[in-house]
Amino acid sequence: MNQVKKNIDAAMGRIKADLVLKNANFINVFTESIDRGDIAIVGDTIIGIGKYSGETQIDCSDLYVTPGFIDAHVHIESSMIMPQQFGEIVIKKGITTIIADPHEIANVEGMNGVDLMIDNSKEAPIDIFFMLPSCVPATKFEDSGYALNSEDLRKLINNNVVLGLGEVMDVPAVVNNDSEILKKLYMSRNKHVDGHCPNISPNELNACLSSGIKTDHESTNAKEALLKVSRGMYVMLREGSAARNLRALLPAINNRNFGRFLFCTDDRHIDDLLEVGSIDNCIRISIKQGLNPIKALIIASFNAAKCYDLKDRGAIAPGYKADLVLFEDIKGLNIIKVIKDGKEYKELPVKNHAKINVKSSMHMDFIDSEIFKVESKASVVNVIKLIPNSLETKLVQRKIESQHGYIKRMVEKDVLKISVIERHHNTGKHFVGFIEGLGLRHCSIAQTIAHDSHNIIVVGDNDKDMEVAVNTLVSIGGGIVMVSGGKVIAQLSLPIGGIMTFEDPHLVAEHLNRLSRIARGFGVREEYDPFISLSFMSLPVIPEVKITSRGLFDYKKFDFIELFVKK
Template sequence: MKKEDLKNLIKKAKGEEKPELVFKNANLINVFTKEIIKTNVAIDNGKIVGIGDYSGIEEIDLNGKYLSPGFIDSHVHIESSMSTPSQFARAVMPRGVTSVVTDPHEIANVKGIDGIKYMIEESKNSPLDAYFVFPSCVPATPFENSGAVLDADVMEELIDGKNVIGLGEMMDYVGVINYSDKVIDKLLVGNNTIIDGHGPMIKDRELNAYVAAGVKTEHECTTPEEMIERLRLGMYILIREGSATRDLRKLIGAVNRENLSRILFCTDDKHPEDLINEGSIDYNIKLAIEAGIDPIDAITIAALNPAICYNLKNKGAIAPGYDADLVVIDNLEDFNIISVYKKGKLVAEDNKPLFNSDVFLPDHMKDSVVIKDFDIDKLRIPMTSNRANVIKVLPDSLVTDISNRQINVNNGCFEYSNDDILKLVVVERHKMTGNVGLGLIENMNLKNGAIGSTIAHDSHNIIVVGDNDEDILLAINELVKIGGGITLVSNGEVLRSLPLEVGGIMTTKPIEEINIILKEMIDLSYNKLGVNKDIDPFMTLSFMGLPVIPKLKLTDMGLFNVEEFKFVDISLSNA
C-alpha cells in the first residue's frame, strides 16, 4: 500500500472524510467472535475502513440482510471446468467465491511452464483473485508420459509468494517417504511456503514422515478416521465436494469446535454443469449447514480458515484494513446469495456475473494432440487366459476396485460379449511415442459406441472407453481432428464433440455455452449409449488414467495397481 493510500484509509476510518461506500443496517457475520452484529460497514478504495456509525458518499441499505466475507476455494483445478480462468470466474463469483487457490497441474502436464504462465496471465482478465501453487508432480508418476517434466530448478523461477504462493499437491508420497533426491529438491524449494498434500493411503510412521517433510494440507481424506489422524499431526483438512468425488457428507460429522480452525472447504475438480447448477464453495456451506454445522462456523471454514492457512493477508473476514470482498445473503437457512462485491465493487447479482472477461489464447497453447500412425490392430488385447484384471468403476468416487472376471477369448485376444466388460484405451498424445495402454473396465454400462477425451488426469493423454474397436478408433481419430476435447460416437457416427482447443483440456467459449454442449453430451451418453446414470461419464473417464488414486488404473504404459505401485498383466491365471 502506498503512503497516501494508508493515510487516506486512516482518515476515512476516523470519520474525518466520508468513505466511498457504506452498507447500512447489515447483519454482519463476524468470523472472529462468532457473532452476528447489526451495524454499518464503511468501504473505501477496495478496503473496509470501519464498522459502526458511518455515513458514505454512496449508501446501500441492506435492511437486515446478512453480510459475509467472500469465500475462498482452497484447492481447485480451474482446468476441470473446461474454461480458462477468466471464464471460470464468471461461474464462481456469483456464488460468493472471491478468491481461489489453484493448482494448474493439468495444463502443466500438457504445456509445462508455458501453460502455468498462461494461466497466471489469463486469470488477470477477471476480478477473481487467483493464487497459484506450483505443480509438484509433473508428471504425477514415472509410470506415464506427459507433455512436460518440471523439476525443482524450474520451480524456483516462479514461486514468488505473490502469484505463486506455494507447492501444489505432493502426489509422489512414495518419493517423499523414500527421500528421493528429486522430490527432496522440490520440497526444499517450497520449504518457506505452504506445501499441499495428496496422500490418501499413507498412515502411521509413513504419515509422520510425510508431514515432517513439510506437507501441511490434505484434500484426499475419505473417512473420518483418516481426517482425525491427520488433524492430530497438525495438518489442515480440505473437505472436498466436487463432481466425481463428494466427501463432505462423510467427513462433516467429525468437525467440531475443537478442530474447526484446521478445516477448509474445496471443490478440487468440478464440471461446468455442477458449477452452474449446484455452485462452488457456497454449495459446501449449504451442505454443512444441512448437516448441523452452525452457519457462522461454516462461513469461517469457507473464508477465514483458508486465508490463514495460505497466508492470504487481509482476506477472509470483515474488519478494518481487510479487502472489501463481501457477500450479501438473504438468510442463513436457505443461504441464497443476493449480490457479491469484490474490493467494494459489485461483480455479481442474482446469480449472474456483472463483468465480461477478455479471453486471450496464444498460438503455442493450441494444437497439442499429436499421435503416431494408428490403426485398429493396435486395439487388440492379447490374453493368455480367460480370466482378467478388470477396473471396476465406483459411483461418486475416484477410487476404483479390482475385479477378477471371466471373459471371452478368441484367437488369443479379448473378445467383446454382452456383459458390461468394456475396453479402455490410453494413447500417448504429446511426443508421438506410439504408446498405447489397453485395459478392461466394468460398471459403465456403455452400449453400441465409445466415449473419448483428451482430459485424462494427470498426463492428459487420449482416453477412450467403448464396446467395439471400430467406434473406439473413430473416437481417437475425432479427438486428433478437433485438436483435443470430448467426443461421443455410436455405430460409426460421431454423435457430438466438444473441441477443447486450449491444450486439449479447456476452451475459450463462455462457460454457459460449454455447459449447454456438455449437458447435451451427458444426456446422449445416458439415453443413447446407456451409460450408468450413477456416474458422471466424462469426469469418471478422466480419472481412469490417474495412477496415484487406488486401486487399478490405466496409463499409456499399461495397467497399474496403485496399492502395489507396479504394472500388472490384464491376464490372470485360470487356476
C-alpha cells in the same frame, strides 16, 4: 501515506467512507457470532464497524454479510475454460479468491502452460493465487507432455501470486527420499506445500508433514480426516463433479477442530459451476447436513485465509480486504450482491477475451482398431471396478471368453474395454484393459481429458467405434468425442492443450450437457459423471487400480500388475 490518513479519518468519522453497508447482520469469524452494525469501506479496505455514513450506501437491514468465499484447491482446467472466464463465473457464486494448481495444463504444455494461466488470470475479477505443479508427471510410470524439475519451478517460486508447491501426489517418492522431490520441497520451505495423501499410513503421514506438506484433499472418511487433523494437517472438504467427499467427512468436524477444515472443489465441470455452484454449494450441503451455519461460513473464508497466510482477507473487521458476500437466508444462502475490492460486482457485457494462437497438442498418428485387440493369455483378467461418487476404484477379477486367440467378450456383461494412448511424443505407447460399472452400451467415448498426463483415454464395447473416436480427437485437436455405429454422434472441441477452450462458458456448458444426456441415453449410470469419471481412470496416484499408456497400475503395490490372472 495519504491513503493511511484517509482510512484513519474515515474510521474516526471525520470524513465519509467510500461505501457503507448499513445495518448489516455480519458474520464475526473471531467470535463465531452474528453481529450488527455499519460496515465502512474506503478503497478496497474495511476501515470501521459501527455507525457510519458513506458516499454510497447499501441498506443491509434484511441481509447477512459474510467474508468472500475462498476455494482452497481447484484445477481451473477441469472447468474447460480459462482463468479469466472462470473468475467471471464463480464471483457470482460468492467466490472472491481461489488457490489454483495448474498441473493439468503443465502436463501438456510445461511451464509455458503455467505462464499462460498466470497471465490470463490477471484479467479475472477475483484474486487467483497459484501453487506450482509439484508432480509433472504425477509418477514415473506415466507419459506426459513435459516433466518439470525443481529448476523449472524455481523460476516462478518467488512470483507474488505463487503461494508455494502444489499437491505432492507421489507419496512413495517423499517417504523414500527421492532426490528430485526433496529439491522441490526444500525450494518451497518458506512457502506452502499442498498434499495428496489417500489411505496414508500414520508413519507416512508423519513423514509428509515433516517434509513441509500442510494440506490434504484426499480423505474419504471421518476417521482418516481426524487422524490428519490430529497431526496438524489442514483437511479439505472436497465437493467436485466426480469426487464428492464432503458429506462423508462432515462428522469429523467438532467445536475443537473445525478451524483445521477448508472447502475445496478440486475438479468441477462448467455445467456444475453454473447450475449447482462452487464453495457456495459446499456451504449449503454442510448446513443441510447439520453443520452450524456460522462455522460453515468461517470454513469457507477465514480458515482458508489462515491456512495460506492470506492475512488481508477472510474476516469482516477494520484492516481487512473488503471482499464480501451479501445474502438472504442463513441456511439457504441466497446471494444478492458480491463486493470485491470494495466495489459492488456488476456483470459486464460479454467481453472479447484475450486469445492466443493455439497450436494442436495432438502429436500422434491416426490409429487402427487392431490396437484394441487383446491376446488371450488366461481365462481371468484384472478389471477396474468403479465406485459410485468416488475417484477410487476396486481391483476385481472377471472371466473372459476367447476366440481365435483373442478376448471375444467378458462373462460379466457390464465390462467395457478401456485404453490409454500416448499423444504427446508419438511413441505409439498404448495399453488396453477393462472397466466395470460405467453402464455404457453400443457407444464409445474418447477424450484428451485424462488426469494427469492427459493422453487419450477411450472406452467402449466396439473396437471400430473406439478407433473412429480416437482418430476424430486427433483431427479436432483434442476434447471429447462420442461414436456409435461407426459414426460421430457428438463432440466438444478443446483446442487449448486438449483440455480447455476460449468459447463462451454457457455454450461450453450447453455442449457438455448435451453430451451428458447422450451418454445417459447409452446407459451411463447417474452416479457417474461420464467424462470426469473416465478422466480419472488414468491417474495412478488414487487407489486402487488405474490404467496408463504403460499398463494396469496397482496403487497398493505402487507398480504395474499383469492384466491376466494366472493360476
